[in-house]
Amino acid sequence: xxxxxxxxxxxxxxxxxxxxxxxxxxxxxxxxxxxxxxxxxxxxxxxxxxxxxxxxxxxxxxxxxxxxxxxxxxxxxxxxxxxxxxxxxxxxxxxxxxxxxxxxxxxxxxxxxxxxxxxxxxxxxxxxxxxxxxxxxxxxxxxxxxxxxxxxxxxxxxxxxxxxxxxxxxxxxxxxxxxxxxxxxxxxxxxxxxxxxxxxxxxxxxxxxxxxxxxxxxxxxxxxxxxxxxxxxxxxxxxxxxxxxxxxxxxxxxxxxxxxxxxxxxxxxxxxxxxxxxxxxxxxxxxxxxxxxxxxxxxxxxxxxxxxxxxxxxxxxx
Ligand code: 2P0
Numbered sequence: 001x002x003x004x005x006x007x008x009x010x011x012x013x014x015x016x017x018x019x020x021x022x023x024x025x026x027x028x029x030x031x032x033x034x035x036x037x038x039x040x041x042x043x044x045x046x047x048x049x050x051x052x053x054x055x056x057x058x059x060x061x062x063x064x065x066x067x068x069x070x071x072x073x074x075x076x077x078x079x080x081x082x083x084x085x086x087x088x089x090x091x092x093x094x095x096x097x098x099x100x101x102x103x104x105x106x107x108x109x110x111x112x113x114x115x116x117x118x119x120x121x122x123x124x125x126x127x128x129x130x131x132x133x134x135x136x137x138x139x140x141x142x143x144x145x146x147x148x149x150x151x152x153x154x155x156x157x158x159x160x161x162x163x164x165x166x167x168x169x170x171x172x173x174x175x176x177x178x179x180x181x182x183x184x185x186x187x188x189x190x191x192x193x194x195x196x197x198x199x200x201x202x203x204x205x206x207x208x209x210x211x212x213x214x215x216x217x218x219x220x221x222x223x224x225x226x227x228x229x230x231x232x233x234x235x236x237x238x239x240x241x242x243x244x245x246x247x248x249x250x251x252x253x254x255x256x257x258x259x260x261x262x263x264x265x266x267x268x269x270x271x272x273x274x275x276x277x278x279x280x281x282x283x284x285x286x287x288x289x290x291x292x293x294x295x296x297x298x299x300x301x302x303x304x305x306x307x308x309x310x311x312x313x314x315x316x317x318x
Contacts, residue, residue: 001045002111006102006309008088008095009034009134009141010165010268010276012223013200013207014230016179017187024127027187028200029144031155031207032134033278035165036306038088040099044107047081054084054100063097063180064104067128075114082107088301091174093243093272094167095135101128102135102309110311121309122152138307140211144204158305161214164284165303166277168291170247172298179271182234182241189238196233200226216280220259220266223278227268234271243271247296251275254294258287 009032017027050068052061064082071077082104090096105125109116116124118136126133126143133152134141140155177185187193203226210219234241248269255267255277264280265287279287284302292300 001043002107002311003041003043003313004103004107004110004309004311005039005041006099006106006135007034007036007040007306008038008099009131010095010278011131011134011226011270012219012268012278013203013226014270015130015143016183016230016233017193017197018130018183023150024130025150026130026143027197029142029204030131030134030200031140031142031204031211032131033140033163033165034135034138034158034306034308035303037165037301037303038086038094038099038167040084040086040096040103041312042082042084042100042103042107044080044082044104044111046078046111049079050081052082052084055086055090063128067101067104067124070127071108071124075112077108077112080108089169089172089174091178092171093175093270093274095131095270097129097179098131098135099309101125101132104128105132106136106309106311118308119151119153123149125309126150126152136309139305141308142204142208154308155208156211158307161211162281162305164279164281164287165305166279166284166288166291167301167303168247168251168275168277168294168297169299169301170245170251170275170296171273175243175272177241182237182271185239185241186233186237190233190236192233192236196229199229216264220264220278223268224266231269243273244269245273245296247294248273248275250295251291251297254291255287258290263287
């Protein structure tokens with residue numbers, strides 16, 4: 001058997017909406033940071049039939065079944081038992097599908113000797129869940145159109161600009177509307193969808209430049225804009241998608257007040273009510289202390305930039 005770990009990633013320029021046709025290709029490029037401190041651990045081994053257990057609960061997972069079917073068109077892959085565990089809430093806006101598919105493809109590659117490059121693992125992970133293409137890589141990662149394919153890539157290594165992350169958890173339970181369903185609803189019903197696609201290409205270029213220049217102010221500006229624009233797109237879908245709760249709004253306010261007082265920090269929020277504060281190096285402790293006291297915050301999780309998905313030795317039994 002083989003075991004792989006992967007970390008979720010937090011998009012600073014968001015992906016929301018797919019191209020039509022096969023391959024699970026996003027409609028727009030995206031940029032993220034991979035975050036150590038939250039980890040998915042996935043173990044795979046050959047078995048008599050396919051099975052998937054997530055946090056000890058075995059169930060049908062259509063997205064995993066679709067990915068395994070597609071991989072079997074290319075590889076000689078036997079039936080496989082998959083056991084995956086997250087040390088953070090699953091399906092609650094913390095990118096568990098990104099780390100999940102990145103760890104799964106990496107474990108399958110290791111166990112069955114599929115001989116994949118990082119780019120190939122990223123390509124297969126994207127077919128499971130598009131944001132997973134970025135969790136194959138550490139540090140700052142992108143998912144953007146290449147010459148003829150959509151590829152993930154490492155834009156910059158984690159040590160080159162060690163930003164810190166503080167996640168304010170405001171709800172532990174899974175969301176009602178999955179990201180896949182939500183983004184399809186936005187694509188088909190929001191009057192703002194085309195403006196979202198057009199403007200995200202510019203945001204992506206701005207953010208790549210800000211990362212290359214370690215320009216925190218510029219990155220803050222474009223990342224908060226991408227986040228708020230994403231949620232405006234969600235709200236303008238029919239029926240409207242509202243992933244926030246009261247504590248989410250209070251935490252945004254806390255981050256804004258911190259920044260006004262001089263702390264280099266910005267917020268971002270995905271398809272869930274958790275608020276992620278991204279801090280310049282050395283500022284995670286102060287931000288965590290204040291966010292922990294923000295109304296409605298259940299707990300805070302601190303993270304650093306992390307490595308990409310990788311094989312590990314067998315973990316001790318739970
Ligand atoms: C992102 N999100 O760029 C954006 C921001 C959520 C909000 O990618 O349908 O789980 O499996 O490709 O990757 C969540 O969508 O969706 C997501 P599928 P995925 O991180």
